[in-house]
Amino acid sequence: MSARQLPVVIVGAGPVGLAAAAHLIERGIEPLVFESGPTAGAAVRQWGHVRLFSTWSEVVDPIAEKLLAPTGWSVPDPKSCPTGSDWAEQYLRPLADVLGERVRYGRTVTGVSRRGRDRVVDAERTEQPFVVHARGERGPGEQFLARAVIDASGTWSAPGPAGGSGLPALGEEVASERITYRVPDLARPAVRARYAGKRTAVIGSGASAFTALAMLADLAQSREGRGTHAVWVLRRGMSDSTFGGGAADQLPARGALGLAAKAAVEGGHAEPVTGFRVEAVERAAEGHLILVGEDGRRVGPVDEAVVLTGFRPDVSFLEEVRLRLDERLQAPVDLAPLIDPNQHSCGTVYPHGHRELSHPEQGIFLVGMKSYGRAPTFLALTGYEQVRSIAAALAGDLASADRVELALPETGVCGGSGLFDGVTTDQDGTGCCATPDLGTSSTGRPEAAVTPDAAPFEEPSGGCCGS
Known part of the structure; x- marks a missing residue:
């Protein structure tokens, strides 16, 4: 079997992971989703009592909606804001049901690598499929081959500590x-x-x-x-x-x-x-x-x-693949400058896709809240745009993959550095989130076209879009 005939493995059956599966199916690519929890949206359900501040119309992926349509499903009141439980039960569960056996529950991904190639080996590396190790509640674990891997596992399992240094405060664990x-x-x-x-x-x-x-x-x-x-x-x-x-x-x-x-x-x-x-x-x-x-x-x-000091990405099971992460945020290096709270507090970021999310290891992508690393802001709409672009790229449609298809709501605030008090404007005095002169990023896209995006995603935040 050639690599292109293998499935794309998706880690996590949350909003962005399931949207990724829907977009791949739309492109004729078979997905295989591993979810460590017992049901779709397991992390979302843990903050199910919190109401999102995005409406139903803003937390349903359009391709996922298309996949659900033959079942008679329709978007609940588009102008109302669901709770996490509403979102999981009324959208994520039906979507996972449509995907059927493509979603495997109770499976924790413990490692990702290239077949027969550890992190060090260069020879014929890109010609090898990915090998994914997954462990169930019982048994020795399983191995799967994949043409690509989309990590949508989020950051919910790794909350930040109380300690201001980033480490647990002395006595925090005892208390x-x-x-x-x-x-x-x-x-x-x-x-x-x-x-x-x-x-x-x-x-x-x-x-x-x-x-x-x-x-x-x-x-x-x-x-x-x-x-x-x-x-x-x-x-x-x-x-x-x-x-x-x-x-x-x-x-x-x-x-x-x-x-x-x-x-x-x-x-x-x-x-x-x-x-x-x-x-x-x-x-x-x-x-x-x-x-x-x-x-x-x-x-x-x-x-x-x-x-409630934010969340962190767990990249331990990705240590045998070659990632390129920003040293501060642990986000992809081409995305990190757009979301860095050292620069601004409003979460300004323009819609982005496969190029900003790429790594030296071709075919692996961190998406959703995990793509933001330690940055505190995310919208479900952003994640849906990410996986739309990635699915198009995997299908060879680079024209669509590179096209921006999203406009995000502004926060109405721009408060300078999001970490410490200090300078709140750029050197030219226009403000930390003002549009700079047009330049070109390493991805080839304009650096300027920015759109504010400031809603917490996987944390139970009163609303954002999701886990």
Whole structure:
């Protein structure tokens, strides 16, 4: 069997992985999807209580919709925003059902390489198919051959720590029973009781933190939640852009989320502590926690800590293939400058595809939230455009693969560096997200045509588009 007759292996049956399968089928290429969870959208279901701030019309891939059409499926109310559970159950599950045996559940990909060639060997490397190792819950594991590999496994399994250095703070792991790295589901009685009437530290400054602050504020205003209070720990200072674009955001629900967090602060339900980078977590009386900053400041005691400091890509199973990742973000090097929070906080990025996502190892692509590495922003629409381009490229249709077919909603905010306070404009004074003079990137595309894209993807963020 020639390499072109082999399937394309897709890692992950989330929104972007399943969209990739649909686009490949549309192009006459057979996909094979490995999902470590028991069902489609397993990661999305873990933040199913969170409502997306994108509408149904913005989180359904058009080719996937075409594949679903013969079953009688139609988009739920296009103008409404689904929860994660809605998205998984009403869209991802039916899509996976249509794909049938092409989706294999309970399969964890443990390694990807070239057949008979480890990372070092050059000889005839590109002539060899990929070999993919996958392990089920039982048994010794299986080996599969593939013409290409699309890694859409996301970043959900690797949340960032509380420690400001990128490492767990001293004492953080010991205090794990009072720390969560997800937005709590306060609709569940046991979880609600855990936070009701308690003092909770919320660490983070993105949409996930906004969601947690808004939910805790709602709890504080309920009968059983009297005394509930949040301490909002920000590594940055506060500015006009802290709460997002508000009414200027082209995704109204995204703007409203920031305004809800602002209302929590102004209503006295959340107390901001700015410029605080956690260095240690200490245990106080009765098991309460005290956060110690690198500058010696102390926050606490608090009963609980909700750490929402982003996510990281796991590339350990890709160590035998040749990736070219940015040393800061762990994103493909041609994509990284467009999403680097050292440069801007609004998530500005123009639609991109197979060229920006390519690596020295031809035929392997990181897509979806994983393609953004440690960058905190992503939209489902971006992922759908990525896999549309990749499927076209694998089919040999480079004209379509190189064509931009997406316009993204703007955030209404541009706040300079997204990591530290400091200069908020470029040297020419036009602002960090202004369009520069046209140049040419290493992919051959204009460097200028940028479009803001600022919605968290795999994190439970109050809305973004998904996991």
